[in-house]
Amino acid sequence: MADFFADVPEPIRFEGLDSDNPLAYKVYDADRLVSEKRMEDHLRIAVCYWHSFAWPGNDVFGEGTFDRPWLANPDSLDAARMKMDAAFEFFTKLGTPFFCFHDRDIAPDGATFGESASNLSTMVDYAGEKMEAAGVRLLWGTANLFSHPRYAAGAATNPDPEVFAYAAAQVKHMLEATKKLGGANYVLWGGREGYETMLNTDLRREADQLARFLTLVAEHKHTIGFDGTLLIEPKPQEPTKHQYDYDSQSVHGFLDRYGLADEYKVNIEVNHATLAGHSFHHEVVYAIANGIFGSVDANRGDYQNDWDTDQFPNSVDELSLALYEILRGGGLGTGGFNFDTKLRRQSMSRTDLFHGHIGGIDTLARALLVAELLVSDGTLAGMVTERYAGWDGEFGKRVMGRATLASLAEMVESGEIDPRPVSGGQEAAENTVNRAIWSVS
Ligand code: XUL
Ligand code: CO
Secondary structure, three states: OOOOOOOOOOOOEEOOOOOOOOOEEOOOOOOOEEOOEEHHHHHOEEEEHHHHHHOOOOEOOEOOOOOOHHHOOOOOHHHHHHHHHHHHHHHHHHOOOEEEEEHHHHOOOOOOHHHHHHHHHHHHHHHHHHHHHHOOEEEEEEOOOOOOHHHOOOOOOOOOHHHHHHHHHHHHHHHHHHHHOOOOEEEEOOOOOEEOOHHHOOHHHHHHHHHHHHHHHHHHHHHHOOOOEEEEOOOOOOOOOEEOOOOHHHHHHHHHHOOOOOOEEEEEEHHHHHHOOOOHHHHHHHHHHOOOEEEEEEOEOOOOOOOOOOEOOOOHHHHHHHHHHHHHOOOOOOOOEEEOOOOOOOOOOOHHHHHHHHHHHHHHHHHHHHHHHHHHHOHHHHHHHHHOHHHHOHHHHHHHOOOOHHHHHHHHHOOOOOOOOOOOOHHHHHHHHHHHHHHOO
16 A cells, blocks of 8 residues: 555544544444444445545645645646555545546646546546555546636536537546446536626526536436436536526426436535525435435535635534435435545645544534434424325315315305414424434434
8 A cells, every 4th residue: 555644554443432542433433233224335425536635725825735745746647646546545544435536636637638538548547446456436427627728618608619519528538437437426517607797698508508518418328328327516606606506406497497307416515505595404405305316515614704615524413404304315325425625724734634534424424323313213204294284184185186266265265264373393393403413322
């Protein structure tokens, strides 16, 4: 094994809450059974390549701060191999089953498309060997259609059809690479699919272009026999002022409008949900209720500001509610929890990568235990069933069935119907959640 993380000589182990070893799991115990399924199989945790291995810790005001020797020569294939050695050493020591990457994270851009494609193919072969040796799997692959200047005005939604074609070529290669590596899903995040100003934008045309692009991707998926799930990752803005895949509901509406709802699901990111003015809980519930829930990018925002800080998750409360819905909805399927998480710029040491992931993974594990308790206890579900009980009764069925506006009015006018307001019970529901949070062990 490579030796980039020499300060962490041993794989991270579960030591329980009594352990004061900062490099041990306190709650995440991969083999622990939760509702007869191993914790690892419930959570399907992935490490993301881009923030953890391809980002030097720069921000718009300053250069990279991180100690990452493999980033010294970003254009060379040798450096790309070194980066991959570091990544797999990390995955192995962390003990997580999956990873995720963009084409450009693992392979440098070449001078021509052919050179970039050849770099990708070389690195995909290398990744295949490393995955087999480490027993690490690919949760999803994706193409970077946002960093290069050619994509400044969008990829699929670019005013220039040649840029659309370039993006299509990139996705074709990356979809095939994902299939080759046995990826469970393929993600499309439309970072530049939006606008900066309406003044230069033909919104109607751009929607048709995006739908055409998604149709071509779905067709190619079937042509090559990729059996993973196609996922769209909603985000309301950043980098563009407005992104078309604003949230789960807008993505769902868009897919429905273009007849693509059976081809795509959503990859919900916690910090994207909050940027859209929703809770993560809301986004998960919306997606599950409409049959488009696919996977999660786990992270958190900073609730004092309004951008995508991609911090490591540390709120059991926030994750418990989402996991409660996911468990009730039948689990993650092909999805997982991908740590789309960035260290803070001052967390310069390589060991900080372990601290961030260990804390986030323990938080998720604890949230899973809370969720299991909420499901088995049944109080919350019971409250909801009772609240809507009228709709399951004879009258509710009639309203949804053969009633007319006039027949309903008649019942109200005659006094037969005279509804009384009842308590929504929010505080009691919140107390039920807190009781579960306080009592799991
Ligand atoms: C950007 C973001 C991306 C996607 C993959 O906010 O979340 O990293 O997850 O392109
Ligand atoms: Co993401």
